[in-house]
Amino acid sequence: MKSSTPVYISGYGGYVPRLRLPTADIAKLWKGGGSGPNKAKSVANIDEDTTTMAVETARDALSMSGPCEIGAIFVGTESKPYAVKPTSTIVAQALGIHRTLASDFEFACKAGTEAMQVITGLIGSGMISNGIALGVDTAQGRPGDNLEYTAGSAAAAFVLTNDHANPIAKIEYSTSYVTDTGDFWRRQTESFPRHLSRFTGEPAYFHHVQSSVTQLLSETNLQPSDFKYAIFHQPNPKFPIQVAKRLGFTSEQIEPGLLNPIIGNPYSASSPLGLVSTLDIADPGDRILLASFGSGAGSDAFSILVEDGILNKGENHIPLSDIINDNREIDYATYTKLRGILK
């Protein structure tokens, strides 16, 4: 898919809560020792939720893009504080924006990139000039379940625009691939998701990511070597490394965007945050592959070309690595107090 008028990223922001739970603490309780596949995961504080992180990161993205007329605010999340009442209108109010589309998107971990796709279309059609796409989650894993090691919290936001004056990056092309594949789900009144263990691998993650990326490469005639960086959704540290290899991408290409080992999997923010991390170190002319995966299931793939504007991120921008490095460890007892409180 390619929009008829070019669409760019004019601002971006990433937010990771300060608190970290070492997976060794989880393993000590539930397995008697060892650790999870990732070293630690980020944990939202007692007064943080999807909405608070969305507001913070939207403000950062707008600070970078500068004031512009926003026509869409879409928050992709699977941990909405309200089952019914949009997070996006609270974000809009906090930004002082009212004449806008606003909606929450749900598609497991690909809701954020879904928002990027739709806003790209709205801008490309000329209906709006700018929009904010967010991927935000305070992911929960059932205590003692494998997902508990990786389910983390974070937010990423992108201001997309038709303004070609001095953009950060251009959305060159995108694809999307979906099937009905119930690898991971949560019923309405349940607190925690359920999943089908190893089934979440081949039939789910790998099939969909490989499908969307293969289609993108085919339709654009691009090779993996045409990309400087690649970001894949990161449910654990291993899957993105494996799918990269299968698709022909190297470990150097995926390294800047690989955050799961230190913050876990913040679901809708996972691959978007990898893009934030990568944009923090990218240079004009770099091409970036972004491929998300959402259970249910589907994958969005993007080809993004970095522009000169990447050199003018503004003095207010704090690199994601600084945000991630300013962390404080908590223990499992504190984690249980923070989890599920002030829902």
Place this chain on the structure above:
Amino acid sequence: MSVSYWRNRDRYFRIIGSICNSCNHESFPNFYTCNKCNSEDISDKEMPNNGKLISYTVSSESMPGFEKELPMSIGLIKLNNNVNIVAQIVDSDLEDIKIGANVKAVFRKILADGDSGQIYYGYKFKVVNTKK
């Protein structure tokens, strides 16, 4: 309570106070008459979201609904426009909460009305720039 929250949400989300159009004096919360020059020519104004701590305390008792947030750090902040504001201080190491510390406003949950009521959001502050 929820209607009062709705009425004030812009003030809570964006720290909106007042500016006197006659003498440029700013105030938070908003005023109806300038308390410097008595002019009634007042407009809404967003306060700066940065400032310095001029006093602080750590409380071990709480208002109803805030029990799980103890101990609670509270600061008296002089914003960059010289307006003083009292707010919770969050995500800050205790040794960094001191007079003169630089603080920045953050958007946080204030209270949730149980499991089925509304969630109230608003401003808090956190200490920044502690590294040299």
Place this chain on the structure above:
Amino acid sequence: MNSLKIKISGTGLTKITDHWSKSLVDLSVESAKQAISESTILPDMIIFANTLSSYSSSQENLSTIISEKLGLSNIDSFKIESSSCSGAMAVNIANKLLHSDDIESILVIGSEKMTDLSPSETIKATTLGESYEYTQFFGITMNSLYALFSRLYMENYNISSDALSNFSVLSHKNSSSCKHAQFNREFSLDSINKSSIISSPLTMLNCSPIGDGSASVMLSKNNKSNFADVDILSSTSSNSSVDFYSRDNLLEFNSTSNCINKSLEESKVNLDDIGLLEVHDVVPAITANIIETLGFSKPGSATSDIMSGKYDLDSKISLSSSGGLKARGNPLSATGIYQIAEVTRQLQNRSHTDLQNKKIGLCHNMSGIDANSVIHILGLSN
């Protein structure tokens, strides 16, 4: 004001404690009956001072309910509320009314029931006088506001929290023999400093307690009681901003300073003449700041003054002779009336202390952090 001096012709007060088995009405009737009995007359009007009745007892129109329970009807009855200085404010209003009307007597009853509430509801109760929208809503407590002020005071004058605890030591020393006081025991400086932190740097034994109580005074143009005449030499009140931190000078108590100036002028009394001093001693730094604002100590010197014994019970000016808010107790709207009743009894030589030659007393009652101040100067008629 004309030259007429209104008299405190009757006093009544209950013990301050957790009165589990007494309601707000029970306590009010108890102290009111004492005041009526002492004065030997019936009131033409009842003014009820209270701030929490809706919140803690789901009850309004208590002035009329109490009037009925006292067997009084066909008189005026209403409530006065100005947060924690409601008590003294009610006396102030009664004094004004008696000066301007042809009524003979007004019964002022101040009552508060704080212990029917849960601990966190009690915290809210003490914070109701602060902004709902910008203080209560954010979970900021009254004690945390006191603590923010205290730290500013300490930084400004370079006085430690430990040294400030001397105010609490004196309060408990004075209340130990006062039957109606909430606390009847002394505490050492060390135990006050080591008590648990409520809101840093304030420790539990430095914060005025929660308790139930009622105090009443009968104000009248003529004294029909068997006790010596005690006149209201002046009754003044003043207000300032509610948010203390919005002021130009955060340590300035303009309400208190306006009040003391008006009081000294109205009463024609000098600070030197005052032998009994009751202030709104919620926490030590505020106590010190009040005493300095009133002019009894130089700015920053109240702590060293108290340490040198200037305000001891047996000195020229006795501070908190019944223990003050800290040790006698602070049932919000009753507190201002406890102060007045206690000073009246001291002057009449019928209190737990045996202080000689006390002719004039000053009672200072306050809401919030100097949002309102009310000052009464009482003196024995010559």
